[in-house]
Amino acid sequence: MKVDLMLSCKEISKLISDSIESPLPLRKRMELWMHLRLCRLCSSFRRDVVYLHDQMQQHAADFSENSEGETEKLPLDARLRIKQAIRSRQS
Secondary structure, X not given: OOOOOOOOHHHHHHHHHHHHXXXXXXXXXXXXXXXXXXXXXXXXXXXXXXXHHHHHHHHHHHHHHHHOOOOOOOOHHHHHHHHHHHHHHHO
């Protein structure tokens, strides 16, 4: 019988993503905590994921406060420049 004492980085990255959406069970939290104490790459990944999540939440809050149901639009000249750039890349 093989017993894995630590989860792989791939498994940990899934747990990190899951933990952003909802609380993990105690055992999974402990496995995550232990791995993060030993793995700099996963710790850095978690820090980045949390930062991005927080920024997205802030942006969503700012957008909903400012727009009051209206969608902000780019000025016409900016939209035309973007369309032109896309068309030139497709050619």
